[in-house]
Amino acid sequence: MQQNQRFAQTNVNKLAMNNGGMSSLPATYNHIQIITAYQLKQLLGNFVRLLPLTINKKPLHHRQVPTTFSSSIFASNQNQNKEETTLIWCDKNIDIHDDTKKRTELLQQVNDYILICSNLDTCLEYINQIKTEKLFLILSGQSADEMIDKVHDYKQVDSIYIFCINNIKYEHYLKEDHEKYYKLVGIYTEHESLLRAIQENIRYLIKQSQATSLFEQDERSMRNLSSELHNFDAFRAFKYVLLKTDYDREQAKREMLETCRNYYRGNKKELANINEFEQTYKSTNAIHWYTRQTFVYRLVNKALRTEDYEALLILRFFINDLCENLRLKYDDLKQRQEQLGSSTVVSYRGSKLSSPEIYNLKYNIGKSIATNGFLSTSRSKHVANIFAKKGAKRLGVETVIVEIHVDTTKLTTALADIAEYSDYPNEQEVLFDLGASFTIDNVTYDEKDKIWLVKLSSVSEEVLTNDIQTLLKRCTETEMNLLLGELLVRMGYYSKCRKYLENLFDLYGNEHEYMAKIYELIGWSYTDEKEYDQAILNYEKAFDRYSSSNRWEDASKVASDIAACYYGKEDKNAAKTCKCNHHDDKIVQIYENIGLTYRDDGNYVQTIVYFQESEKLRIKYVTFWKERKAYTQCLIKTYEICETKITSQEKQAQCLFDIGHRLLIDDKDYAFKFVSKALEIRLLVLKSDDVNIGFSHYDMAACYKTMNMFDMAIEHL
Template sequence: MKPNKQDQNELIGLLMKEYQGNESELKIVTEFQNEYASSRAVWWYTRDSFVYRLVNKALRVRNVEMIFLMRNIIRNVYEQLRANQFKKRAVVYRGQMMSEIEMKTLRKSIGNIISLNSFLSTSLNRRVAETFLRQSVVSCSSDDHVGVIFEIEADPRVICDVNGDNRRPFAQIDELSYYGDEAEILFMVGSIFRLGSIRQDDSLGDMRIWTIRMRLCRDDENDLKTLYDHMKNKITRAEMNLMSLGLTMWKMGKFDLAEKYYRQFLTELPSNDPSLSKLYQRFGLVANSKGEYDRSLEWYEKSLEIMMKTRPSDYVNIGNTHNNIGGVHRNKGDSLRALESYNRALSLFKEANDENHPNMASFYGNIGGVYSAEKKYLEALDLYEKSLAIQKKYLPTDHPDLGLSYNNIGTVHDLLNDYDLALDYYERSLKIRLKSLPSQHPDIATSYRNMGLVYEDKSELEQALTLMNKSKIIYKVALPVNHPYLLLIKNDIRRVEDKTKREK
């Protein structure tokens, strides 16, 4: 997305507030406001100022709001790196302190892929890396940190496509940098490396240090590439705007942020804009996910009203809206109205002779959910299997929708008292969700809760409590305090704790 004046003003306003009373920083903020240019992005990023501190922190902790406001700088740095792509194989170094916990994780990951969610600054000169490490040792007050030198082999030939272009370039930035004498090589956000070895075979003065050897990888060495490309293609088919950003936030489980971007987009649209029906539908998705069911229905009805007036033959979007409305009724416990809406969606696709449409998977899955609630378990299982078969035709093996289908099938087996089979499907679902969703996504919490319920049924109460507490931790971060799911998990934990006490 291209930057606009509103975002730039919001960023400067945040910076002025952040550094209120700090004259030296405010002076740099004013200089940035008046003099920033895309041709000096790397210069600004490498300068000791708020730019690299805020960009790095936002990327590291995935602060989407700050990444969004600073996207222009990130993109400009990318463009400068791409224009100055390093042309030959290089071995580069980086010195830093690392916690024992991080080191333990890395030592378990030898041979695996590592993707970095921030820029990576390195040097062609090992002595520069050692100097930075010495400085880090002096400033590090913690006892549980160790000194490491990253030794990275980077060959531009393995990462460029057939046109010689690279989505994650690396470049020597001496002539672009604020500091021009460090033989610095800067890698783009999202660069992928294979971890080769970790050895404590060097010393730096009195200190023993670890050497971590890595190699820059091609995109196709990443086992999530198929899923990544599938998701990216679905997003980039649409226009890059606040609505597509909001949908990505919703899929990541960041419901408040999705709503914020939708509201911002709403203020930019005229009252007769054709995008309104889709935007109202997105508001409905968010409200439903937040447990605001009546509000969700209002948004869906507004969306449907516009579509019936302007695009009455658009069976795909009209059918999807009926399907979504059914989901809200189901969440409200009204199975009859839910089934009515789902069947309406189903019949629209059948009338259009589009029974192999990928959306049919969702319809079958949702109707299966109603049958499951009505204790028609075999009918539910049949529909869930139908849904899964369609998804396997269209989706990569690690897609979250497959995780949902495995979860649904597991639920039916649990209700049929096939506990081991239920756990098998829940574990398949959890494996996909852990791989393809953010770590605090509510769907992951749902998997933990469902597995906990099975262990409760099996009278393995300690294991049940462990899983339910994992679920609660995620729900508390991801959902509003009064969300029904949060209330359910608290009741589950209380019930299992009471059973545990009685057993003692």
């Protein structure tokens, strides 16, 4: 709710990129949400009618080993874990200072992130911190006696392995009621068999993370398209824009490898893989590298599943190649299917789902779902069945076979047979590109085989293509790097947005025409965080560049944004003191500088005199209400630009409407003047059923209501 209020109050003005200034009323005005939805349409057309006004994002969990544990716990990597899994070796008899190096090298053959613990309580405390990874826990025999009952039912613990000299001593754990220690995979006395078991289960887990992304209700990677008709997947928009941004391939490759080397430092196996990638990688073998169990496969899947935008920016060089490879392979697949006289491709996916997840599927039969990441399936139902029965056992979890029917004449998302590139060709893998969408056709239970069968079919072209094509059209009209920054701020990733945009300074240079837009977007990100001083600073830079190049429509919009920032500052200060405030005289000076640029026709001398006199009158005692007056004047000056510099009557009406809308609280007389003028123009130039006429009538009713003229208000409703 709070995010919606912030969005409505201070950022609505950013949502119509082709209109002069947007509304910025407090969230208590319910109709602001209607206007917001309309302005979103203006930005990205029908595509963004599905973009959420706010993103319910869960912050990624940044886990690190607490310094207080340094004597009893060793971590192979002090960075945030970028992979899906963490491997923990817990042995209370181990010497952290002497036994870790060789043991770490051994374990890193199957997993990068390793923790070695000698204190059982410390190990438990650490496990409790884990939020975004699955844990593979190795317990020594003695540690198992003390730990297994404590950790077994932790959700983040995927599987448990006992490593000891005397396996007979601990076999009773396997002989217990199988439901009690169902996560215990086995008891091992040799490293080779232990590592083989862990490696197999890690591979299975990563594969499963792709499949469950279709169904898990608490995952961001699930998308129920039918229930989100007004909330399009912003991540998909990010994907399309990300893959269309221009970049230097060699530089992007160097940056990716440098980041990976820094992350995997100390991991000999992965550093060797990185060196091999650097020396041998070609854009045409992206599929082969993805199918290998190396750093690329793991980092890409984790970044996609958790929607780690910063990681995706670093990895986009490889993701772009992989998507292009799949597209080309999909063209080949369609040709083969055409030669066979059939457009249908059937593939399967083995999975494990909880009862609530299965019920959710049954409840949503006929609706559409989508994934964020790449989705791995198999041509073989037998292979899918093997995968479905693999992995650690789970209480309340049932085996599921997902059967996917694809009509290649309708599916717009690419898929490809990739067995020839895979290290596991017998799996007959079929890989779907990012964002594959399906309709849930049927969910049944096979009593004989004790397995659920979920049937999905590819979503028809008509369902998705209109939205996608609208975005692609928008992509051709807007610089991709700027649109990517815009999407980041829309999704609420403000610091990442600023970091990304600041990197564009070197790309474009200080005098480039895009610099104005970059400063505007940075200002927008600060506005969302209510850092109004920083927002104003960047908006002013944008304003100077727009006005110096006679881009008056953009200049008026930014001026309106600055006014909204002052409005936000006033509200914030009023909330703190509940009385009129004295503000720094610098604020007033900024108003005058803004006002100075509003004067058109080159009459700057008189403008300077006018604002300097105004500043002298207010510089000593600037109260809250006087600033509201300045805010009103700022809006009026905004319209002066629109009136003289913008020739389109429709856009003039939009500017009038926005100003009047903002003034409904502070200056009812001015509000009525602007709102009524906007309606007058719209009735002349727009079709009678245009939604903008409805908005104007709504605000006319609001004006009459504030004047207690209820009969007149009703006429406009």
